[in-house]
Amino acid sequence: MERHSIFKRMRSSLVAVCIIALNASSPSALSAQAHALPDFAPDPDTAWTPEFFDNFHPPASGPGPVIQDRRFPSFQTGDGQNTDRIADLANGVLQSWVIEKLRMTNDRVHAGKIPFVARERCWPGGVPGFLVYALLLPIRFFQTPTAIIIVNDLYAEVRHVYVNEPHTKSPKPSWYGESVGHWEGDELVVDTIGLNDRTSLDNFGTPHTDQLHVVERFKLIENGRALQATITVEDPGAFTTPWTAIQRWRRAADQPLVERPCEETNATYFGFDVAPIPQDETPDF
Numbered sequence: 257m258e259r260h261s262i263f264k265r266m267r268s269s270l271v272a273v274c275i276i277a278l279n280a281s282s283p284s285a286l287s288a289q290a291h292a293l294p295d296f297a298p299d300p301d302t303a304w305t306p307e308f309f310d311n312f313h314p315p316a317s318g319p320g321p322v323i324q325d326r327r328f329p330s331f332q333t334g335d336g337q338n339t340d341r342i343a344d345l346a347n348g349v350l351q352s353w354v355i356e357k358l359r360m361t362n363d364r365v366h367a368g369k370i371p372f373v374a375r376e377r378c379w380p381g382g383v384p385g386f387l388v389y390a391l392l393l394p395i396r397f398f399q400t401p402t403a404i405i406i407v408n409d410l411y412a413e414v415r416h417v418y419v420n421e422p423h424t425k426s427p428k429p430s431w432y433g434e435s436v437g438h439w440e441g442d443e444l445v446v447d448t449i450g451l452n453d454r455t456s457l458d459n460f461g462t463p464h465t466d467q468l469h470v471v472e473r474f475k476l477i478e479n480g481r482a483l484q485a486t487i488t489v490e491d492p493g494a495f496t497t498p499w500t501a502i503q504r505w506r507r508a509a510d511q512p513l514v515e516r517p518c519e520e521t522n523a524t525y526f527g528f529d530v531a532p533i534p535q536d537e538t539p540d541f
Contacts, residue, residue, distance in 0.1 A: 264385035294442050294476050296397040296404075296483065301512050303409070304483050304505030310341075311388055312456050312487070312501035319349045319499035321489075322358070322462045340365055343460040349495045356464055361461045378518035378533045381413055382455025383395070383448045383470045384487045386497050386502045389413060393516070394508055404437060413516045417446050420495040424450075429466050431455065444474040456488065465493030481507050 296304075314320030328342040330398040342365055343358040350358070374389065381389035390410035398405040417437040427434040427450030434450040448470045457464055463529050468491045477484050483505045490498040494508045518533070 287532040292478075293400065293442075296444075296474070296476070297399045301332075303508045303513075304389065305392065305394045305484070305508045305511075306388070306504055307504040309386065309391050310459065311501055312384075312403055313503060315358075315500040317425070319497055320347075320352070321499060321501040322347055322458060322460045325362075330536060338344075339540070341371070341460055342366075349497055349499045350462075351494055351496060354494050357407045357463050358460060371461060373454075373461075374456060375410055378411065380455065381408065382431055382457070382483075383415070383433055383435070383451060384472065384489065384501065384503075385455055385457055385459075385469075385473075386413060386415060387485060387487065391450035394511060395505065396511075396513065399452050407512065407513065410516055412515070414511075417444075423447070429453075429515070433470075442475060447473070463494065464489075464491045467491050467493045478505075483507070 264527060267399055284425050296302075311323065312321040313473065314323060322343045325342040325344040333418060337402075342362050345355050345358055345362070355387075362386070364371045373389075374385065386406075386408055387395075390408050390413075391408040394406050395406060398407070402419050404419060406415045406417065407413070410450045415432050415435060417435045419437050421436050422438055429450055429452040431452060431454070433448045433452075435448040437444055437446045438447070449468075450468075450469045451464075451466065453464060453466045453468075455464075456462055468489070470490075471488045473488075475484050475486075485503045487503070489495070489502045
């Protein structure tokens with residue numbers, strides 16, 4: 257039986273999904289929407305390159321995300337890869353079991369071992385980890401009045417946001433949960449629930465429970481040259497209080513979507529003694 261990455265079918269269906277979404281409304285409706293609301297995708301080759309490559313930035317004030325322990329500065333390679341990620345355990349939002357999980361990861365790094373990072377083993381990024389999943393690679397939007405598809409170029413990770421729709425009563429937990437969106441002036445507000453507890457919130461490995469609730473506010477800034485997301489995270493099973501994080505991207509033109517598969521054959525661990533690359537043994541036909 258031929259073995260396939262679980263993302264092979266996701267990649268092969270990506271184009272079809274985007275075409276369906278883009279044709280969900282008439283051209284006149286799309287034109288009216290473009291005049292009324294900010295357009296994060298004026299053409300198919302517009303993408304957004306991350307300004308904060310590997311992890312979130314804290315807000316100007318108030319509780320924020322896990323950041324690098326300043327006693328152990330992180331080194332960034334030429335391709336944007338951060339090494340020696342050491343989480344600051346003094347963050348007051350962390351419950352004791354979360355601190356212990358992060359301490360175990362820190363100990364691995366101190367011992368010279370390589371901790372688990374979702375993108376490095378072809379696992380989904382989850383929410384809000386999706387927003388810091390891809391180092392220097394961009395995200396892009398396929399936008400209509402009724403649905404918005406957000407694609408992270410690394411491995412074609414896909415999120416669906418249903419516009420002006422309520423949450424279902426009890427969504428089944430999944431990797432990217434159930435995202436519904438609405439516009440508040442010039443901000444796209446995305447509310448996500450129904451997330452499983454198998455993802456990390458960032459590249460430090462910050463865990464969460466299935467009580468996770470994430471609200472992302474996307475807004476064009478700097479006269480449309482940049483896009484900013486203000487992310488609010490609430491999880492009473494993992495954190496003492498809701499906290500806020502910031503991610504920002506720069507507009508990049510002439511950036512067509514390129515296939516970047518995460519191959520199952522890339523299984524020579526080189527010290528990556530962590531989760532194996534996911535595999536799908538079900539034939540496509």
